[in-house]
Amino acid sequence: MAEMDTSGGGGHKKGPGVKKSKKQSTRVDLTPMVDLGFLLITFFIFTTTMSEPTAMRLFLPKDTDKPEEQNKAKESGALTLLLGKNNQIFYYEGILSPDGANFKSTNFKGIRDVVMDKKKRTKPEDFVVVIKPGPESKFVNTVDLLDEMTISDIKRYALVDIAAAELQLVAASEGGGAPAPPAGGAAAPAK
Amino acid sequence: MPKVKVPRKSTSVDMTAMCDVAFLLLSFFILTTSFKPDEALKVTTPKSVQTKAAELKNVVLVTMDKEGKVYFSISDDIGKEKQEAIDVKQKTIDIVDQQKKLGLTQAEKKAFLRSGSFVGVPFSQLKQYLGLGPDQIKGLKQSGIPVMDTLNNEMITWMQAAQSAFANKTMNLMVKGDSEAKYPSFKGVLDAFKKNELFKFQMITDQENVPIGTELYKKNQSRGVVQEPAAQ
Numbered sequence: 001m002a003e004m005d006t007s008g009g010g011g012h013k014k015g016p017g018v019k020k021s022k023k024q025s026t027r028v029d030l031t032p033m034v035d036l037g038f039l040l041i042t043f044f045i046f047t048t049t050m051s052e053p054t055a056m057r058l059f060l061p062k063d064t065d066k067p068e069e070q071n072k073a074k075e076s077g078a079l080t081l082l083l084g085k086n087n088q089i090f091y092y093e094g095i096l097s098p099d100g101a102n103f104k105s106t107n108f109k110g111i112r113d114v115v116m117d118k119k120k121r122t123k124p125e126d127f128v129v130v131i132k133p134g135p136e137s138k139f140v141n142t143v144d145l146l147d148e149m150t151i152s153d154i155k156r157y158a159l160v161d162i163a164a165a166e167l168q169l170v171a172a173s174e175g176g177g178a179p180a181p182p183a184g185g186a187a188a189p190a191k
Numbered sequence: 192m193p194k195v196k197v198p199r200k201s202t203s204v205d206m207t208a209m210c211d212v213a214f215l216l217l218s219f220f221i222l223t224t225s226f227k228p229d230e231a232l233k234v235t236t237p238k239s240v241q242t243k244a245a246e247l248k249n250v251v252l253v254t255m256d257k258e259g260k261v262y263f264s265i266s267d268d269i270g271k272e273k274q275e276a277i278d279v280k281q282k283t284i285d286i287v288d289q290q291k292k293l294g295l296t297q298a299e300k301k302a303f304l305r306s307g308s309f310v311g312v313p314f315s316q317l318k319q320y321l322g323l324g325p326d327q328i329k330g331l332k333q334s335g336i337p338v339m340d341t342l343n344n345e346m347i348t349w350m351q352a353a354q355s356a357f358a359n360k361t362m363n364l365m366v367k368g369d370s371e372a373k374y375p376s377f378k379g380v381l382d383a384f385k386k387n388e389l390f391k392f393q394m395i396t397d398q399e400n401v402p403i404g405t406e407l408y409k410k411n412q413s414r415g416v417v418q419e420p421a422a423q
Contacts, residue, residue: 150240
């Protein structure tokens with residue numbers, strides 16, 4: 001039997017007649033390739049998540065124009081919220097008194113307390129919140145108020161048009177109470 | 192002391208397997224990424240605590256941008272086959288063409304059928320708009336569908352057409368409004384819905400966590416709903 005020449009370590013024994021060349025390492029360090037691979041993965045993970053619409057839905061109740069539906073609520077149980085410009089909310093309970101005595105104002109932080117307070121004082125079947133967005137109010141105000149209805153677990157609420165008398169009161173309160181400079185107030189009707 | 196020679200072992204790890212795994216994962220994510228339809232409009236929707244995800248199929252979308260301009264679009268994802276979407280869109284544009292006597296050519300109607308069916312011009316400019324190529328539309332600033340004039344609320348016609356086109360299929364009516372849009376445009380859109388007896392619709396909003404201590408928060412807690420941090 002021929003002697004097995006086992007040369008230790010290193011490379012293969014090349015075929016006969018090949019000159020013994022300088023042994024060079026054929027091993028490639030793959031660490032940077034892995035880094036690149038993971039970088040690309042991370043990129044695609046993030047873009048896949050973002051392509052999903054981050055959309056939630058807000059469900060409005062059936063909006064009927066029938067007058068009999070509107071009159072069912074007892075006046076004392078009604079809380080009316082009027083939306084003015086600059087994220088202001090005006091509110092009153094029941095019916096608007098002729099001298100505007102029960103016309104109050106707050107902002108979006110305070111509105112939750114107002115609503116919860118009214119809710120505690122009223123019987124559930126009488127309690128209804130009427131939301132009347134003004135012409136200068138932003139869409140985000142309306143959505144926020146509708147959100148409040150869900151957050152405070154209010155079952156009956158309505159989205160209604162603002163009346164002329166209320167509009168006047170809102171304009172007057174905004175003009176007088178707002179700390180904005182007169183130039184700001186004058187620019188609004190010109191818009 | 193006896194000299195114990197600790198055999199030196201190689202500390203370099205063979206990265207081949209790691210690389211294979213990395214590229215496998217990469218291929219998976221490349222294949223599962225779907226491009227969302229190119230939105231012609233940038234709308235920042237307000238936040239809300241609603242947790243139900245918006246529908247993606249059979250969607251008729253009314254968009255309001257921050258200047259109050261109103262746009263109408265129909266999704267491509269209708270029914271089980273692509274042909275159904277094309278049929279619905281075809282019916283919609285046919286009805287609109289008939290009602291308003293716009294005299295649209297077949298080519299212009301075909302333009303309406305393309306991805307998204309996004310329209311934001313009054314009827315008087317519709318023919319012209321549909322005649323434009325897709326590149327011209329990209330940069331175009333559309334004037335919006337007029338809704339605020341109660342006598343000329345064009346959205347009523349669009350809704351009517353869409354409703355008839357969707358005759359026996361469920362139509363998911365959605366409103367995507369920008370936070371800064373003023374109420375009158377929203378009112379115009381609501382009026383258009385009311386006139387067509389469309390009382391059920393959804394509004395697309397961003398996700399928001401339920402504020403701690405409120406009624407809804409307590410209700411969720413009692414139901415065992417776990418509140419996850421809202422995605423930014």
